[in-house]
Amino acid sequence: MKDLSLNELKQGLKNKDFSSVELTQYYLNQIKDLNSQINAFITIDEEKSIQQAQQADQLISKNHFSELTGIPIAQKDIFCASSWKTTCGSKMLDNFYAPYDSKVVDLFNKSGAINLGKTNMDEFAMGSSNETSYYGVVKNPWNLDFVPGGSSGGSAAAVTSGMAPAATATDTGGSIRQPASLCNLTGLKPTYGLVSRFGMIAFASSLDQAGPIAKTAEDCALMLNVMADFDERDSTSIKRDKENYTQSLTSSIQGKTIGVPKEFFNNELNQDVKIILEKVMQAYQSLGVNFKEISLPNSQLSVPVYYVIAPAEASSNLSRYDGVKFGYRASNYKDLEEMYLKTREEGFGDEVKRRILVGTYVLSAGYYDAYYLKAQRIRRLIADDFIKAFTQCDLILAPSSPSTAFKIGDKTEDPVAMYMQDMFTISTNLAGLPAISAPAGFINKMPIGFQLIGNYFDEAKILNFTHQYQSISDWHKHLPGGVL
Amino acid sequence: MTWDIVIGIETHVQLTTKTKIFSGASTEFGLPANENACLVSLAYPGTLPVLNKEAVMKAIRFGLAVDAEIAEYSVFARKNYFYPDLPKGYQISQFELPVVNHGHLKINNDGVNKKIRILRAHLEEDAGKSVHGIMDNKTGIDLNRAGTPLLEIVTEPDMSSAKEAIAYAKKLHNLVQWIGISDGNMQEGSFRCDVNVSVKPSGSNKLGTRREIKNLNSFKYMEQAINYEVNWQIEQIEDGHDIIQSTVLFNPDSGETKAMRSKEEANDYRYFPDPDLLPLKISQNDIDFIRSSLGELPEECLKKLTVDYKLNEADASIIVSDKKTYEFYQSLIASGLDAKITANWVVGNLFAKLNEHELSIKDCPIAQEQFVLLIKRIMDQTISNNAGKKIFDLLWEDPDKNVDTLIDALGLKQVSDVSAILPMIDEIIKNNPEMVEQFKLGKDKAFNALVGQVMKISKGKANPGQVSELLKNQLTKS
Numbered sequence: 001m002k003d004l005s006l007n008e009l010k011q012g013l014k015n016k017d018f019s020s021v022e023l024t025q026y027y028l029n030q031i032k033d034l035n036s037q038i039n040a041f042i043t044i045d046e047e048k049s050i051q052q053a054q055q056a057d058q059l060i061s062k063n064h065f066s067e068l069t070g071i072p073i074a075q076k077d078i079f080c081a082s083s084w085k086t087t088c089g090s091k092m093l094d095n096f097y098a099p100y101d102s103k104v105v106d107l108f109n110k111s112g113a114i115n116l117g118k119t120n121m122d123e124f125a126m127g128s129s130n131e132t133s134y135y136g137v138v139k140n141p142w143n144l145d146f147v148p149g150g151s152s153g154g155s156a157a158a159v160t161s162g163m164a165p166a167a168t169a170t171d172t173g174g175s176i177r178q179p180a181s182l183c184n185l186t187g188l189k190p191t192y193g194l195v196s197r198f199g200m201i202a203f204a205s206s207l208d209q210a211g212p213i214a215k216t217a218e219d220c221a222l223m224l225n226v227m228a229d230f231d232e233r234d235s236t237s238i239k240r241d242k243e244n245y246t247q248s249l250t251s252s253i254q255g256k257t258i259g260v261p262k263e264f265f266n267n268e269l270n271q272d273v274k275i276i277l278e279k280v281m282q283a284y285q286s287l288g289v290n291f292k293e294i295s296l297p298n299s300q301l302s303v304p305v306y307y308v309i310a311p312a313e314a315s316s317n318l319s320r321y322d323g324v325k326f327g328y329r330a331s332n333y334k335d336l337e338e339m340y341l342k343t344r345e346e347g348f349g350d351e352v353k354r355r356i357l358v359g360t361y362v363l364s365a366g367y368y369d370a371y372y373l374k375a376q377r378i379r380r381l382i383a384d385d386f387i388k389a390f391t392q393c394d395l396i397l398a399p400s401s402p403s404t405a406f407k408i409g410d411k412t413e414d415p416v417a418m419y420m421q422d423m424f425t426i427s428t429n430l431a432g433l434p435a436i437s438a439p440a441g442f443i444n445k446m447p448i449g450f451q452l453i454g455n456y457f458d459e460a461k462i463l464n465f466t467h468q469y470q471s472i473s474d475w476h477k478h479l480p481g482g483v484l
Numbered sequence: 485m486t487w488d489i490v491i492g493i494e495t496h497v498q499l500t501t502k503t504k505i506f507s508g509a510s511t512e513f514g515l516p517a518n519e520n521a522c523l524v525s526l527a528y529p530g531t532l533p534v535l536n537k538e539a540v541m542k543a544i545r546f547g548l549a550v551d552a553e554i555a556e557y558s559v560f561a562r563k564n565y566f567y568p569d570l571p572k573g574y575q576i577s578q579f580e581l582p583v584v585n586h587g588h589l590k591i592n593n594d595g596v597n598k599k600i601r602i603l604r605a606h607l608e609e610d611a612g613k614s615v616h617g618i619m620d621n622k623t624g625i626d627l628n629r630a631g632t633p634l635l636e637i638v639t640e641p642d643m644s645s646a647k648e649a650i651a652y653a654k655k656l657h658n659l660v661q662w663i664g665i666s667d668g669n670m671q672e673g674s675f676r677c678d679v680n681v682s683v684k685p686s687g688s689n690k691l692g693t694r695r696e697i698k699n700l701n702s703f704k705y706m707e708q709a710i711n712y713e714v715n716w717q718i719e720q721i722e723d724g725h726d727i728i729q730s731t732v733l734f735n736p737d738s739g740e741t742k743a744m745r746s747k748e749e750a751n752d753y754r755y756f757p758d759p760d761l762l763p764l765k766i767s768q769n770d771i772d773f774i775r776s777s778l779g780e781l782p783e784e785c786l787k788k789l790t791v792d793y794k795l796n797e798a799d800a801s802i803i804v805s806d807k808k809t810y811e812f813y814q815s816l817i818a819s820g821l822d823a824k825i826t827a828n829w830v831v832g833n834l835f836a837k838l839n840e841h842e843l844s845i846k847d848c849p850i851a852q853e854q855f856v857l858l859i860k861r862i863m864d865q866t867i868s869n870n871a872g873k874k875i876f877d878l879l880w881e882d883p884d885k886n887v888d889t890l891i892d893a894l895g896l897k898q899v900s901d902v903s904a905i906l907p908m909i910d911e912i913i914k915n916n917p918e919m920v921e922q923f924k925l926g927k928d929k930a931f932n933a934l935v936g937q938v939m940k941i942s943k944g945k946a947n948p949g950q951v952s953e954l955l956k957n958q959l960t961k962s
Contacts, residue, residue, distance in 0.1 A: 080528075080529065080530045088529070093529065316574050365754075
């Protein structure tokens, strides 16, 4: 069952090979068996999931099918879901129940999908290894001593280990693509504004974007068909006609051009990664795709620019966690100021505090121009580089992560080394562009992905290119079965 | 040493929109605590602001009314600080790029006209309220007001006395109500002023250090506070102390201003553009549409009254000090009444009575048709102005009465018949030779006394104008 695609699951439900309750119970059993080792889920609620599945079975019995009727998926614990606890991986929201559904959860509910549970994540999505979660590190199903990547490490680990067929995730600087790369999955970060941020707990508002993590481009396309929708409750949501992302998956890509940024393929790139990416290029050449060297001259500044802008926004976004209205409140304090201090001291973990401090600093009077304003200017230059590059190519090829997964604890003492995990993914967040990471092979038995970056709203093209690659390769079919 | 006073004012005007500036929650005042605190007002995780277009329209309306530039592109920023009644930990406001720039408002202070420059006006959200004293040792939070749209209107430091400051504040208060963007209710906090005050040696080019008097919501207190603050600053400087830039509060009980604890104001607000909101873009079409619905502004109405109706500036100013009064006055004129007589009646008798009873024009007990009839009877000389006042008072007491019935019942119809008045005049001339003598020596007083005598024997019914005219004729004849 666990190697079936979403389409195959849909077909199975249609053919009555299994019911939604059976399917849901299968995954819940998988979670029961595996989650204690992997720690991919923060919250599971069998009763609720089964109840949803029963409702789906009733619809199926009447032949009422929507996009994902009866199919269970996992939700990253950053998406508010009414009657489900939503923690965002933080002690601050350890007992937080939102009385509303995020737009993403609402769309999945309407599509008939079953919520399997809420997946673990780095605290407030700040991290690249899932080690900052208040609920403990998530282990990489390919080797339990290794990290799954982050911040959507729980979603990635759940899907690759067969605890869920697909999951939602979010990507602020690479949080969908890097765990996808490290867990042998396909993960898509859509264009900023394509998926509503309503009810998705904010980390850095101008960068946060929700997307799917699944086994294949085809599954991602099905997920995106549900997720992409205009929402008037999010002012940055973009109003446009709905697209069908599965429609063009099989279109020929003969004669198309993929750009290769010379700044990403220099001597600093890990040789093993380079060899793997060259094999990806050969596969595309066999599909009739041309390669062209392009330049993204400002992309090297992405990491420092990101680590000014993201913490700045985060420092402000996280001010609401003050113990006054909801979430954690320190139990002993003598006055208001001490309540603030203790609540935030006790409620936030180290990485979150580090970013709040950095963000507060770069926005302070006297530093704003030198940091925040300058970072915004470079951000514009980074975006302009991409816009220029897309006049010469259809998509851009890049590494997804600088290496395969690293060992748990390896980088926790060196935040900058951790931040460099996102060196190939961050520039697209800064530019607001869509990008995918898909399985490209293995180095020392650990998976690694390649990244395709597209122009604004070119998700269909990205999924088409990835699907074409997946139709002549089988990396995405490898499962960590032997390990577990 | 003499001193120049320099005053600038920042006014927070609550805009009358049905819903809050960034959410669909109601703005209704006076509801039980937190009744209007929706998820956005409570800053629940994942909730996002969505701009209320009505608030933008009202800001544009104001900009056009003060002849300002409307920014095609303006930006909402976050002003970050922690306070329990500020649920997000930041206030959404406009900082570097406000929606309204460079307007002005003309004021008239003791007959002197002055242009007060308006530097900017920007949109922002109001905070909630901390409620003290309900629970023991605890502070309550009421977020009903959190997110109510405000327009903050900032002047240049163009006022040089408390009186000018009040004239500006009153003019602004009238304007925002006139153009329908605010109810101007000062008790409910819909119109609150922060006044920046500094002093400098007369004629000096260098501005003194200012102190800001926060949150004044009455013109009376504003005047008291400014006067106190000015005297305090002058005393300090004359005693050799420096003024330290600070925020002060006015205590109406003591009549004094007092600096807030420095901790309460030591804030670095870390402004930056709010990434949850797109820049606000306003098209020329929007501006033209709003301009076309703006209607006559107080300044134009004032001009109409002084130039076309030939009213004096003082009366005209009072009539345009409130849109309802102006509309009332215009409706009187539309019923065919004389502009000047009507202005005298509205500004003099009617306003005196309304003020005495602390009523506004819409609460006037006298029906408009009776008021019109009363002025008509004065215009057509059926009754004298004095008789009119008598009837006015009676109508006020008993609004069901009718003007004509009262005239008849009280026998107030004045005698304008020459054949009836002449014998009375002749009699008075005959009986008062000394006064006639005085008159001939040029004493006006004597003439007035003679008129008084005639009025007296007519029992007040003779038309005083006619008595005066006939008496003059008879005296010069004799």
